[in-house]
Every structure is written in structure tokens, then in C-alpha cells.
Amino acid sequence: MTITVDLERLRESVRTMQVWQGEEVRRRRRELGLSQTDLALAVGRTQTSIGRIERGGCTVSTELQLGLACALGLEVEDLWDVGDPGRFRM
Secondary structure, eight states, X not given: XXXXXXXXXXXXXXXXXXXXXXXXXXXXHHHTTOOHHHHHHHHTOOHHHHHHHHTTOSOOOHHHHHXXXXXXXXXXXXXXXXXXXXXXXX
């Protein structure tokens, strides 16, 4: 049995997810009236790293996703609720 993965589609899906999660983090942070620095301090990161996350410029570890969800009063699943999951099927 041979397994093939469309790497270009995989990268595109990961990038889409990063951007979506970043937008959700920014939306909720602003809703709570927090600065990027406030959120960074709450999760043990820098303001620069929060900015990168909000721009969708990096992959967020599971540990950091849990920390962000907690700091933002969300369930971690909220950071994965992207609407149509079919967009990410390979």
C-alpha cells in the first residue's frame, strides 16, 4: 500500500488554519480589552510572538493553544472551530 500526501495542499491548509486562529485570538483579545503585551504576559510569551500568532505567521504548539484559550476565556476547541471542516480535508 502506498500513501501519498499532497504537500502543497497540506501547506495551504496549515496556513489557512494559522491565519484563522490568529484572527480568532486577535478578535477575542480585543473583545476583552487586552493588549498584546497583556496576553503575552499571561501565557509566558513576548508581545512580538503574540503579534506573529495574530498575523498567522507561525505554528502554535498545543501547549500554547491551551494557554491562549485559558487566558482568553475560551475552550481550546474554539481555536479550531473553522466552520466548514471540509476545507482542510486532504
